[in-house]
Amino acid sequence: MIEIDRTKCAYCGACVGVCPAMALRLRDIYVEVYNDKCTSCGACVRACPMNAIELKK
Amino acid sequence: MVVGAGPAGSSAAKHAAEGGASVLLVDRKKEFGVPVRCGEGVGSHWLKELGISISDRSVCARIKGAKLVSPDLKSSVTISTPETMGYVLDRKVFDRELAIDAARAGAETALKTEVVGVTKNNGKVTGAILEYDGKKTEVKSKILIAADGGESLVARMAGINTLATLYDSDFGVEYEMANVECEGLIEIYFGKSWAPRGYAWVFPKGEDVANVGVGIGGMEKPNAIHYLNKFLELDRFKKAQPVALKAGIIPVGAPCRQLVADGLMVVGTSAHQVDPIHGGGICLAIDAGNIAGKVAAKCVGEGKSDAKALSEYEKTWRSAREKKLLRRLLLRKVLEELNDDDYNAAIGCLNDADVGKLLDGNYAPVAGKVLTARPQLLRALKALLTSSETGRTL
Ligand SMILES: Cc1cc2nc3c(=O)[nH]c(=O)nc-3n(C[C@H](O)[C@H](O)[C@H](O)COP(=O)(O)OP(=O)(O)OC[C@H]3O[C@@H](n4cnc5c(N)ncnc54)[C@H](O)[C@@H]3O)c2cc1C
Numbered sequence: 001m002i003e004i005d006r007t008k009c010a011y012c013g014a015c016v017g018v019c020p021a022m023a024l025r026l027r028d029i030y031v032e033v034y035n036d037k038c039t040s041c042g043a044c045v046r047a048c049p050m051n052a053i054e055l056k057k
Numbered sequence: 058m059v060v061g062a063g064p065a066g067s068s069a070a071k072h073a074a075e076g077g078a079s080v081l082l083v084d085r086k087k088e089f090g091v092p093v094r095c096g097e098g099v100g101s102h103w104l105k106e107l108g109i110s111i112s113d114r115s116v117c118a119r120i121k122g123a124k125l126v127s128p129d130l131k132s133s134v135t136i137s138t139p140e141t142m143g144y145v146l147d148r149k150v151f152d153r154e155l156a157i158d159a160a161r162a163g164a165e166t167a168l169k170t171e172v173v174g175v176t177k178n179n180g181k182v183t184g185a186i187l188e189y190d191g192k193k194t195e196v197k198s199k200i201l202i203a204a205d206g207g208e209s210l211v212a213r214m215a216g217i218n219t220l221a222t223l224y225d226s227d228f229g230v231e232y233e234m235a236n237v238e239c240e241g242l243i244e245i246y247f248g249k250s251w252a253p254r255g256y257a258w259v260f261p262k263g264e265d266v267a268n269v270g271v272g273i274g275g276m277e278k279p280n281a282i283h284y285l286n287k288f289l290e291l292d293r294f295k296k297a298q299p300v301a302l303k304a305g306i307i308p309v310g311a312p313c314r315q316l317v318a319d320g321l322m323v324v325g326t327s328a329h330q331v332d333p334i335h336g337g338g339i340c341l342a343i344d345a346g347n348i349a350g351k352v353a354a355k356c357v358g359e360g361k362s363d364a365k366a367l368s369e370y371e372k373t374w375r376s377a378r379e380k381k382l383l384r385r386l387l388l389r390k391v392l393e394e395l396n397d398d399d400y401n402a403a404i405g406c407l408n409d410a411d412v413g414k415l416l417d418g419n420y421a422p423v424a425g426k427v428l429t430a431r432p433q434l435l436r437a438l439k440a441l442l443t444s445s446e447t448g449r450t451l
Contacts, residue, residue: 012094014228014306016208017221018275026208028085028169046223049230049281049304 001035001056002044008052015044015053058082058185058198059164060172060211062089064339065325066204067155068346069353073202074163076354081196082156082164083187085171090152094207094305095339096231096268097146098243098260102139103332103340115151116144117262121241125412127404128248128397134404135242138413145243145260145268146339155343175201175214175321181363182215182320199362200353202322204346207306209327217315219327223275225310227255227336230281231270232289232299239267246288247400253277254393255336257288269294272307272336274393307336311386312379317367324349324370330378333386334416341378348373384418391437402431 004015013026023037024044045053059070062084070082098120104111122137160166167189174186176195184197203211209219239261246257254274261267271284281304289297308329316323324330325342332341352370356362395403407415411423420441427434 010230010302010304011092012230012304012306013206013208014226014304016210017306017308018223018226020220022210022213025173025210026085027171028087043223046278046280047226047228047275047306049228051280051282 001038001040002033003054003056004031004033005052005054006030008050010050010052012049014047014049018043018047058196058200059202059204060084060185061204061206061325061327062086062156062159062166063152063204063206063325063342064155065206065327065330065342065346066202067152067159068343069202069204069322069324069350070159070164071155071162072347072350073353073357074159074350076351076358078354078357080159080164081167081198082159083167083170083172085169087169089156089166089168090149093148093301093303095148095303096229096258096260096270097148097262098143098337099146099339100140100143100335100337103337104143105139107340107344109340109343111144111146111151112154115146115154117147117266118145118241120144120243120261122243122409124240124242124244125404126244126246127401128246128250129401132401132405134407134409134412136409136412138409138416140413140416141243145262147262172205172211175211177215180319182318185211198320199357200320200322200367202324202349202353203327204324204342206326207308209323212321212323212327215318215321217313217318217321217323219313219323219329221306221308221329222310225308225329226275227272227307227309228275228281228305229255229270229272229307229336230285230302230304231258231268232285232297233262233266233301233303234269234294234297234299235266236296236298237261237265237267237269237294239265247404248397250397251288252284257284266300268303269297270303307331307338309333309336309386309389311383312375316371316374317364319364320362322349322353322367322370330374330382333382333389344378345374388415388418388441391440394437395434399431399434399437403427403434406430
């Protein structure tokens with residue numbers, strides 16, 4: 001599971017591009033997370049230029 | 058149908074429409090070109106090689122060269138070769154103009170329209186599910202062109218692997234800033250402390266405005282914004298004030314292995330068609346879009362949309378561009394291995410003509426100079442000189 005801090009997010013879609021599970025989707029001004037698909041691999045956490053994503057237990 | 062009204066999608070839409078196909082160009086944005094996720098620089102060499110012209114209106118600043126700065130900030134070399142001359146664009150204007158061209162050629166355009174799924178029949182892509190105004194509608198297509206940029210979900214929904222790995226991606230963030238004194242040069246800062254496996258940049262946008270950013274390799278920690286904040290602590294940016302924030306992913310590995318499937322083409326950054334040296338993808342996106350659009354129109358005219366017919370795009374593109382990109386990828390891999398001392402020594406001893414040669418793949422004449430200054434660079438030079446992809450000199 002991940003959580004995106006919307007106050008930090010720049011809606012750039014970098015996390016979407018690296019998510020192997022296709023668990024993220026860029027909408028107009030936010031990123032939608034499908035945590036049921038998330039495998040907690042952490043790629044998005046590393047990718048996020050804004051440091052806006054955290055892995056959650 | 059074309060998904061994504063960036064440089065790749067609008068160019069594909071334009072050429073497909075000009076070739077007689079009926080084209081729908083969709084983008085989730087409510088304003089094509091906005092928000093910008095780009096440093097907005099384009100090099101003259103790509104413009105010339107790809108035959109791309111740009112309007113005066115979309116140019117913010119003309120760039121007369123590049124200044125490469127060593128990690129310790131003590132030395133720099135300014136180079137004015139076709140590789141480093143060019144323009145900094147206003148992508149908002151630039152992308153809008155490309156979309157206008159597509160519409161003038163006859164393409165229909167749809168704003169605020171997102172592709173949320175792809176429909177298939179017997180393995181062939183037959184259309185897309187569009188979400189507009191809170192409603193989902195299925196729209197049929199003879200050919201679906203995925204030009205959805207770094208997110209690149211559309212091709213993946215159709216079964217082509219365009220996933221960007223951390224290893225083969227850069228992650229960038231930049232501020233457009235006022236009160237930055239510039240000399241009409243782009244500035245590139247190398248070094249682990251500024252931007253590990255990438256670089257920090259200043260791209261002038263006219264007068265005292267500039268895009269100031271960093272791009273780092275995807276395996277690096279912490280995140281890009283950390284490095285940007287650190288870069289902005291330099292005295293040079295004391296008065297700088299941000300007026301816009303732009304970020305994004307840049308797939309800098311090799312282009313994707315598969316660019317077409319039955320009923321589907323992938324173009325631009327979604328197909329990882331990006332220059333691995335500087336991460337520039339605007340010109341390559343336009344070029345790929347042009348080729349794909351023409352082939353799409355031809356195929357629609359002939360009533361074909363199978364992968365074999367569409368592969369004319371893939372073949373044409375690969376034979377024209379891929380070799381050069383792979384050669385530049387090799388140079389990138391070598392540059393990535395260099396440490397700060399290597400950069401300090403190299404930038405300290407090279408002049409503008411030397412760097413031009415390196416970028417052209419002409420490594421041998423520069424080797425002696427570099428090795429005298431820093432014998433440790435032998436391994437890197439060997440890697441370049443012994444590779445089969447070293448280009449024209451060997
Ligand atoms: C920080 C940064 C700096 C950069 N600096 C430079 C530079 O200086 N010079 C350079 O040449 N390149 C630069 N690039 C790269 C450049 O931005 C891209 O290569 C270029 O925009 C690629 O064009 P494209 O048409 O392939 O994709 P994009 O321009 O990304 O366009 C894709 C479009 O598809 C839309 N879209 C995506 N998914 C969907 C969907 N499901 N449904 C509907 N619409 C969708 C998006 O809204 C977008 O408009 C930079 C990139 C970044 C991140």
